[in-house]
Structures are given as structure tokens and as C-alpha cells.
Amino acid sequence: MPTIKEILQTMDYGPAPESTKEAQAWLESHGRRFGLFVDGAWLDALDTFGSFNPADGSELAQVTQASQADVDRAVEAARRAQPGWVALGGHGRAKVLYALARLLQKHSRLFAVLETLDNGKTIRETRDADLPLAARHFYHHAGWAQLQSEEFADYRAVGVVGQIVPWNFPLLMLAWKIAPALAAGNTVVFKPAEFTSLTALLFAEICQQAGVPAGVVNIVTGDGRVGEAIVNHPGIDKLAFTGSTEVGRIIRKATAGTGKKLSLELGGKSPFIVFDDADLDAAVEGLVDSIWFNQGQVCCAGSRLLVQESVYPRFIEKVKARMRNLRVGSPLDKSNDIGALVDPVQQQRIHGLVESARAEGCEIWQPEAETPQAGAWYLPTLITGASTSATVAQTEIFGPVLVASSFRTPGEAVQLANNTVYGLAACVWSESISLALDVAPQIKAGVVWINTANQFDAACGFGGYKESGFGREGGKEGMVEYLMPLAEDARPAAPVVAEKGKVKLASGDNPFAVDRTAKLYIGGKQARPDGAYSRAIVGANGEFLADVGEGNRKDIRNAVEAAHKASGWAKATAHNRAQVLYYIAENLAVRADEFAARIAAQTGARDAAREVQASIERLFYWAAWADKYDGLAHQPPMHGITVALNEPVGVIGIVCPNENPLLGFISLVAPALALGNRVIAVPSEVHPLSSVDLYQVLDTSDLPGGALNIVTGSHDELARTLASHFDVDAVWRHDGSAEGCAEVERLAAESLKRTWTGGAKGRDWFDAKQAGGRTVLQHASQVKNVWIPYGV
Numbered sequence: 001m002p003t004i005k006e007i008l009q010t011m012d013y014g015p016a017p018e019s020t021k022e023a024q025a026w027l028e029s030h031g032r033r034f035g036l037f038v039d040g041a042w043l044d045a046l047d048t049f050g051s052f053n054p055a056d057g058s059e060l061a062q063v064t065q066a067s068q069a070d071v072d073r074a075v076e077a078a079r080r081a082q083p084g085w086v087a088l089g090g091h092g093r094a095k096v097l098y099a100l101a102r103l104l105q106k107h108s109r110l111f112a113v114l115e116t117l118d119n120g121k122t123i124r125e126t127r128d129a130d131l132p133l134a135a136r137h138f139y140h141h142a143g144w145a146q147l148q149s150e151e152f153a154d155y156r157a158v159g160v161v162g163q164i165v166p167w168n169f170p171l172l173m174l175a176w177k178i179a180p181a182l183a184a185g186n187t188v189v190f191k192p193a194e195f196t197s198l199t200a201l202l203f204a205e206i207c208q209q210a211g212v213p214a215g216v217v218n219i220v221t222g223d224g225r226v227g228e229a230i231v232n233h234p235g236i237d238k239l240a241f242t243g244s245t246e247v248g249r250i251i252r253k254a255t256a257g258t259g260k261k262l263s264l265e266l267g268g269k270s271p272f273i274v275f276d277d278a279d280l281d282a283a284v285e286g287l288v289d290s291i292w293f294n295q296g297q298v299c300c301a302g303s304r305l306l307v308q309e310s311v312y313p314r315f316i317e318k319v320k321a322r323m324r325n326l327r328v329g330s331p332l333d334k335s336n337d338i339g340a341l342v343d344p345v346q347q348q349r350i351h352g353l354v355e356s357a358r359a360e361g362c363e364i365w366q367p368e369a370e371t372p373q374a375g376a377w378y379l380p381t382l383i384t385g386a387s388t389s390a391t392v393a394q395t396e397i398f399g400p401v402l403v404a405s406s407f408r409t410p411g412e413a414v415q416l417a418n419n420t421v422y423g424l425a426a427c428v429w430s431e432s433i434s435l436a437l438d439v440a441p442q443i444k445a446g447v448v449w450i451n452t453a454n455q456f457d458a459a460c461g462f463g464g465y466k467e468s469g470f471g472r473e474g475g476k477e478g479m480v481e482y483l484m485p486l487a488e489d490a491r492p493a494a495p496v497v498a499e500k501g502k503v504k505l506a507s508g509d510n511p512f513a514v515d516r517t518a519k520l521y522i523g524g525k526q527a528r529p530d531g532a533y534s535r536a537i538v539g540a541n542g543e544f545l546a547d548v549g550e551g552n553r554k555d556i557r558n559a560v561e562a563a564h565k566a567s568g569w570a571k572a573t574a575h576n577r578a579q580v581l582y583y584i585a586e587n588l589a590v591r592a593d594e595f596a597a598r599i600a601a602q603t604g605a606r607d608a609a610r611e612v613q614a615s616i617e618r619l620f621y622w623a624a625w626a627d628k629y630d631g632l633a634h635q636p637p638m639h640g641i642t643v644a645l646n647e648p649v650g651v652i653g654i655v656c657p658n659e660n661p662l663l664g665f666i667s668l669v670a671p672a673l674a675l676g677n678r679v680i681a682v683p684s685e686v687h688p689l690s691s692v693d694l695y696q697v698l699d700t701s702d703l704p705g706g707a708l709n710i711v712t713g714s715h716d717e718l719a720r721t722l723a724s725h726f727d728v729d730a731v732w733r734h735d736g737s738a739e740g741c742a743e744v745e746r747l748a749a750e751s752l753k754r755t756w757t758g759g760a761k762g763r764d765w766f767d768a769k770q771a772g773g774r775t776v777l778q779h780a781s782q783v784k785n786v787w788i789p790y791g792v
Contacts, residue, residue: 016334018123023113026202032061034197036070036221037204039077040214043070049223051198054120055331055340055375063197066220068229071189074218075235078160078187081215086157086185088213094145097183099210101138104131104175107206111199113332115171118198120340120376121294122331133456134175136637137474140458141179144479148184151476154769155483157185158261159237162230166243167193167342168297168398174200176473177240178217179458184482186238189218191230195342197221228254236260238482242299245396245422245467245752252749257742259759263471263481264752265299265463267396268424270445271417272302272453275410276311278429282451284318287402288337290427290453292326292380295341296400299468300425302453303397305404306416312406316384319404323380324367338400341376350378350399357383357392357403388419396422410435414442423465427453433788440786441645446472449787457636460785461644467752470782475634475644477783487769491761494736495659500685501536503550517547518692520555520712523562524705526695530554535713537689540604548688551713556653556680556721559709560728563651563678566706570648570676574627577674581623583701585616588694592616595693599662602687614766615666621772622670629675629777640789646781648676649754650729653722655715655744657734657758660765661687665694667771668732673708675780680709680722685735688712716740723747723755730754732779736762754779 035045048062064070085093104111111134112126119126144151161181165173170192181188192200200219207217220226227247231239231254238261241251245267255262272290274283290302307315331339341347358364362385371377381401386393392403407413417426425447430436433450440448446464449455456462461475472478517534519526529549539545549555569577588595592612599608634642652672657664661684672679683691691710698708711718715735723731723744730753733744738760748755756779764770 014335017330018113018116018332018334020113020117020332022110023117026110026114027061030061034061034201034221035064036066036074037201037217037219038070038074039218040208040212049194051118051195053117053375054342055372057374060117061198063201063221066222066226070220071226071229071233074189074220075160075233077215078189078218079235081213082157082159082185082187085182085187085213085216090145090148093183093185094142096210096212097138097142097145097179100206100212101135101142103206103210104135104138107202108135111171111202114202115199116331116339118196119167119170120331120342122336122339123334125294130169130172133458134172137175137179137458141183141479144180145183152184152479152483154486154773155480156486158482158484159186160235161186161188161238161240161482162233162236163188163190163240164227164230164243165192167196168294168299170196171199171203173242174203177242180479181240181482182216184479186482187216189220189230189236191220191222191226194221194223231255238262240471240481241265245469248469248752249749252752253746256745256749257738257759261481261484264469265471265473266467266469266752267422268299268301268464268468269304269394269396269420269422270300270302270425270427271304271306271443272427273413273417273429273439274305274307274311274315275413275430275432275435276308277431277435279431279451280311280315280318283315283429284322286427286429286451286453287319288322288326291402292338292400293454295338295378297342297346297398298454300447300454302427303402304393305402306407306413307404308413309406309408316404319382319402320365320367323382326367326380328369328371328377328379330372338380341378341399344376346399347376347378350397350401353392353395353397354381354383354401357386357390360386360390362386362390362392388416394420410439414439418444421467424468425449425464437786441647441784446783447785447787450789452640452787452789455636455638455787457634457638457642459634460636460642460787461783462785465782469752470754472783476632477644477778480778485773485775487767487773487775491763491770494760494762497658497686497736501538503533503535517549518689518712520549520551521692521695521698521708521710522555522559523565523709524699524703527555527558529713530558537602537687539601545601546689548692548712551711551718553721555711556718556725559680559711560651560725562706562709563680564727566678566704569678569704569707572676577676578623578626580702581619581626581670581674584697584703585619585623587697587700588612588619589616591697595662595690598689598693602661602689611660611663615663618663618666618771619670621768622674625671625777626674629781631783638789639791640787643786643788645784645786646675647784649780649782650677651680651727652677652780653680653682653719653725653728653731655682655719655722655731655733655735656684656691657736657763657765658684658686659762662690663765664734665691667765668734669708671776671780675777677780678707680711680728682715682718682722683710683712685713685715716743719744720747723753724750726751728753730756732756734758734763736760
């Protein structure tokens with residue numbers, strides 16, 4: 001007679017296939033051939049390509065390859081529809097978004113099955129995760145549409161938005177993009193992924209049923225040429241892209257200098273950190289959700305497992321045991337855990353990366369399991385023994401592949417977690433909430449899950465740091481991505497720049513003369529320029545005023561090093577940072593007459609005292625904000641909270657305006673400092689003396705050395721160096737140079753650093769709406785969402 005244990009060992013799940021009858025009928029009703037959805041109507045399907053089921057390779061339908069003319073038509077339709085969509089008002093838009101949410105729920109099973117057929121992910125994931133969250137986004141953003149006039153009174157819609165999404169979450173990415181865009185009053189030209197267009201086309205049908213006005217939502221299908229046409233189209237006001245970091249770079253370069261608003265949600269190599277006091281069994285289940293959800297084809301997948309050394313062997317054995325029980329097979333079978341990869345091309349890429357790890361001496365482990373003969377499949381894989389610099393430890397594999405290593409201390413765990421160019425997400429597992437909340441802020445990632453994994457909600461922002469992109473999806477910060485401050489419309493034209501001084505040797509012609517050149521300010525000390533060159537500064541009357549140092553690439557490098565050494569400024573309390581800014585204002589006020597005289601001599605301004613007084617007030621303004629720009633505590637539909645922290649960006653290079661040389665400098669530098677950033681400031685190229693006169697003020701105001709570094713010289717040369725420097729996290733340029741701003745955006749694409757540029761417009765630095773407010777604070781900060789469940 002068999003024992004209970006033997007009986008249990010022989011038990012297994014029976015097949016539980018999901019019917020595809022309704023989805024196949026929908027495809028047949030269209031003759032399995034789809035045109036584009038433009039201006040509220042379907043265009044004829046002319047040039048088409050196949051959309052295939054990755055689980056068996058069968059063709060599902062023919063989808064249209066859009067042309068440049070088709071994209072033009074879609075953009076024109078969106079442009080025509082946008083004023084009417086705005087005029088409909090917040091409540092009118094809210095009703096339409098609510099109708100879309102209800103229709104998604106009504107047809108949820110059809111959407112789920114169609115998504116599984118087209119993408120290869122399991123029906124359990126599309127049914128239980130993708131569809132409920134897609135509907136949630138439309139419900140949530142219906143609320144933002146209703147509240148827009150109250151909560152975003154100082155903003156307007158951007159205009160026509162181009163949106164491009166990948167194939168891993170076709171419908172969910174559509175909801176993330178379209179819902180906030182429509183809520184804010186924008187119209188949309190949307191491009192689904194080439195491999196997975198079908199649920200977007202089904203969504204177009206429910207747009208018609210929901211009463212979405214013609215031209216508000218336009219869906220154009222096709223390959224990368226369609227995305228390129230959208231990116232380069234002059235009629236697009238904002239681009240939202242989710243996809244690879246490589247393509248994100250191309251888009252950043254292509255949009256440089258165009259004035260298009262841009263948000264990029266890119267790749268990741270997310271750490272999954274397990275401390276020795278963690279609930280190991282719960283952590284294993286979290287790991288399954290993190291790396292093998294959607295076959296690991298997730299930008300925030302926890303693909304780097306970091307386990308504390310004392311429990312590493314035991315945890316790895318638990319992981320292997322769980323991997324043996326993962327069921328690989330038909331994604332339409334509700335009992336299966338892992339479905340098909342999206343395409344054989346993806347399968348070959350994953351195989352190549354795993355084999356490179358084998359060649360480097362890593363151990364490759366996979367459970368014994370059979371995969372279907374047809375289709376694109378890859379077994380869950382564990383790689384151990386990889387060095388921190390190994391290809392598989394640094395490259396986003398985008399498949400069901402986990403790379404594991406150990407650490408000894410929390411400090412080492414943080415160091416390993418941050419040892420990547422990416423910064424999208426992270427998981428921290430520990431029974432000590434004190435330890436978890438100490439580690440979470442130290443990880444350079446936009447999302448940190450504590451004792452859970454892959455939690456998402458429309459109320460909570462999602463997006464990355466570093467080469468994982470910039471901008472946020474969801475939450476209030478996600479809405480801001482689709483809005484434009486009204487103050488931007490009131491900006492003046494760029495002022496005419498006075499003649500710049502000529503560069504000469506710093507010591508002048510007489511080798512025995514005393515060098516009275518105004519030096520640079522690096523690491524809290526005055527420093528001679530590396531190149532030993534100076535620039536002669538003349539006043540408004542043409543008379544010589546002084547020489548200033550001509551900074552170069554080496555000076556910027558020294559300033560960046562000093563800024564990184566001053567990392568304690570980011571950890572200082574907001575109260576402390578506010579106090580220092582108040583001190584700067586106080587010490588500036590003592591010397592107000594001196595600074596006013598200097599401004600008058602440089603610019604010829606008759607109201608120089610007004611600029612000094614405005615600068616003092618601006619310091620008070622940003623000091624006031626320092627301890628008031630708090631984060632938020634969200635309550636998503638889970639047993640827990642999500643804390644949205646406003647963190648400093650890091651090291652910011654700031655190219656200041658030529659006009660209002662003191663006020664413009666203070667208006668940009670002070671908010672960056674207030675939020676804990678370290679700054680390399682390039683003062684007015686024409687009138688730099690007001691900034692170098694600040695050295696003594698800074699020295700007597702308790703500002704730590706390196707928190708603010710000042711390098712005088714050529715705006716073009718120094719901005720170019722800052723934008724190219726991989727240890728600079730953001731660059732702001734506001735000197736009115738259209739070409740210079742475009743160059744900053746183009747060069748910043750290499751490291752995907754954030755930029756804030758003024759383009760060919762000036763700014764009224766006396767106007768608090770143009771030079772202050774939350775818009776500036778948003779440029780000086782980045783939001784990290786930390787998910788903290790209760791009772792687990």
C-alpha cells in the first residue's frame with residue numbers, strides 16, 4: 001500500500017486549457033486582417049505583415065505596416081481633435097475614461113486570451129494581473145481628469161503625444177501611456193510593438209464604443225520605421241517611449257533641440273537582495289514573481305540575486321527546488337507557470353548570453369523539463385559563479401535567467417546593487433524593517449519593493465534612475481509628464497548677448513606682475529584654472545573691470561570629483577540645508593550695496609539694487625521649500641503603503657543665464673542645493689563677477705566644500721564637458737543658446753542623464769512663476785517609490 005508521501009509525489013495538476021473561441025471569432029470577424037485606426041475610423045489594410053502565436057508559430061492575423069503618409073495623417077487628425085478634447089472639460093474627459101475602464105472590465109476575458117495568444121505569456125498573468133491593472137489605470141486617471149482644473153490649475157495639456165511601447169506588456173503599457181495623456185487633455189498617436197499589436201487594435205474598437213471623439217486616439221502599427229516617423233515628426237509635442245536603453249539613446253539624440261517633451265522608461269538589471277534574517281521561503285516565492293513572471297521579459301525583473309553569505313547555500317537549494325516545480329507549457333493552460341517567449345529572435349538572444357556565461361566559467365543550472373516542440377521556449381535558468389563584471393551580471397538578458405552571488409554586509413549589498421548602469425527597481429527582503437528602510441534609500445533605483453516584488457498601481461509612480469531613463473508612469477508625477485506649466489508660454493525671447501571678453505594668459509604680459517585674476521571655486525577653495533588662461537571682463541561702458549579664470553575640461557573634472565566627495569550634503573537634514581541657504585541670504589544682505597554696484601558696473605542696470613534684493617528673497621524662497629517638498633504616502637490596493645520619496649538627482653551641472661547675473665545664478669543654484677544636490681555652476685559668461693564675488697559669502701555661510709563649485713569660462717565648452725561627463729547626473733542650460741541647448745541634450749544621451757534646457761527663449765528671473773515653484777523642484781529631484789507591505 002503506497003504511503004501518503006508517495007501518493008502526493010505522484011499527484012500533479014491536470015490540464016486546464018482556456019478556450020480561445022471568442023478571440024478566434026473576433027479575429028475572423030475582421031477577416032484576420034487589420035488596417036490602421038486613424039481619426040476615429042479604420043483605414044484599409046494595404047501593406048501588411050504577419051502577427052504570430054509564439055507558443056506554436058501559427059499566424060493569427062495580418063497587420064498593416066504604416067507609412068510616413070499614414071503617420072502624417074494620424075498626427076494631423078490628433079492636432080485637429082486636440083482643442084475640442086480640451087474644451088470638453090475635465091468632467092467630460094473623465095466620463096470617457098470611465099467608460100473605457102468599464103469596457104475593459106466587460107471584455108476582460110477576450111482581452112486576456114487575445115493577449116496570451118499574441119504575446120505568449122500565461123493566461124493567469126493576463127487575466128489576473130494585466131487586465132485588472134489596465135482597467136485600474138483608466139479608473140484612476142478618470143479621477144485626475146475630473147480634478148485637473150483644481151490640482152493642476154497652473155498647467156495645460158502638452159498637445160499631441162506620440163507613444164511607443166514594447167511587446168512584453170502590450171495592453172498594460174497602452175493603459176499606462178494613453179490614460180494619463182487623455183486625462184490631461186492631450187490627443188495620442190500610439191504605436192504598439194510590431195510583434196504584439198492585436199490588443200491595441202481591440203482597444204481601438206472599445207474607443208469607438210466609449211465615445212472617444214474622432215482623432216483623440218490614433219493607432220498606427222508597424223516596425224521600427226513607424227516609431228522613427230513618430231519620433232521625428234514636427235507635429236508631435238511630447239514623446240513617451242518604453243523600450244530598450246539603446247533605442248532610448250537614439251530617441252534622445254533625435255529629439256535634441258526640438259523642444260519636444262520626453263519621457264523614457266528603459267532597461268534594467270534589478271537586484272533582489274536577501275538578508276540572512278529574511279523569511280527565506282517567502283523570499284523564494286517573491287523571487288519567482290520577480291524573475292520568472294512573464295518569462296523574465298520584464299524591465300524590472302529581479303535578475304540579479306544577492307544573498308547574504310551565511311544563508312547563501314541554503315537559499316540556492318530552495319531556489320532550485322522551487323525551479324523544479326515550475327510548470328512550463330502552453331500559456332493558455334491555467335495550471336502553467338511559464339509560457340512562450342515572444343519570438344524565436346528573443347530565444348536566440350537569451351541562449352547566446354547564457355552560453356557566453358558558460359564560456360566564462362559560470363555554472364549553468366536548469367530543471368529537467370520538456371518544452372513543446374513548436375514555438376519559442378526557454379527553461380528557467382540559474383547562473384552562479386559569475387564575476388560582478390561578467391556580461392550576464394551587467395547586461396539586461398530579458399528572459400527567465402537569474403544570476404546569483406553572495407554578500408557579507410549590508411554595505412556590500414548596497415555597493416553590489418548599485419554596480420550597474422541601470423536603476424529601475426530593486427527588492428529587499430529582511431524581517432528587520434529598520435534594516436530594510438535603511439537600505440532602500442541607498443539603492444539607486446526608482447522603485448524599491450520591501451518583502452514583496454513586482455507590485456504596481458496607477459496611484460504609484462514607476463520609472464528609473466541612470467540609464468533606466470527618466471520620467472514616471474502613474475501617480476501625480478506621471479500626470480505632470482503630460483502637462484506643461486502655463487508660465488512657460490509667457491517666457492520672453494532670448495536676450496541679445498553682449499560681446500564676450502577675450503581670452504589671455506592669466507598672468508598678463510609682465511611675468512613679475514601680481515596675478516589678481518578671479519579664481520575658480522572648487523571643493524570650498526579658490527583654485528587657479530588648469531589652463532592658466534583668463535578672460536577680460538569689461539563693463540557696460542566698455543571699460544575693463546577684472547580678469548576671471550578660463551575653466552577647461554580638467555577644471556570640470558576636479559569640480560565633479562569635489563562634488564562627489566561632498567555626498568554628505570545629500571544626507572544632511574532638510575532643516576540643515578535650509579539653514580545654510582538662510583545664512584547665504586543673510587551674508588549677501590550685509591554686502592548688498594557692494595553687489596549692486598558690481599551688477600551696475602557690469603550690465604549698466606539702473607535697478608541693480610532690485611536684483612540683489614530679489615536674489616536675497618529667492619534664497620529665502622528656496623530655503624523655505626527645502627523642508628517642505630515632502631514626499632507622499634500612497635495607499636494602493638494592497639495591505640501596505642507606498643512611500644514616494646523626493647530624492648536629490650545627484651551632481652547637477654548648471655549653465656547660468658547671461659542676463660541678471662546674480663539673480664539668474666541664485667534662481668538655479670539655490671533650488672538644486674535646497675534638495676540636496678551638489679552643483680557645478682558655470683556663471684554668466686559675459687557678467688561672471690557677481691558669481692565669483694559670492695566666494696566669501698559662501699565661505700562664511702557653513703556650506704560644505706564641494707556642495708557648490710563655480711567654474712567660469714566658455715558656456716559652450718564647459719556645457720559640452722558637463723553633458724559628456726558620466727559622473728554628472730543632470731545638466732541645466734539656460735543661457736538662451738538654441739544650438740548649445742540642443743548639443744547638451746544630444747551629448748547627454750550617451751549616459752541618459754536628465755536635462756533641463758531653456759532653448760532659444762529667455763526667462764523673467766524676477767517672475768516667481770517662471771523661476772520658481774514645483775516645476776523647478778521637479779527638475780531638482782527624482783521620485784523613489786518604496787513599497788512596504790503590512791503583516792508580512
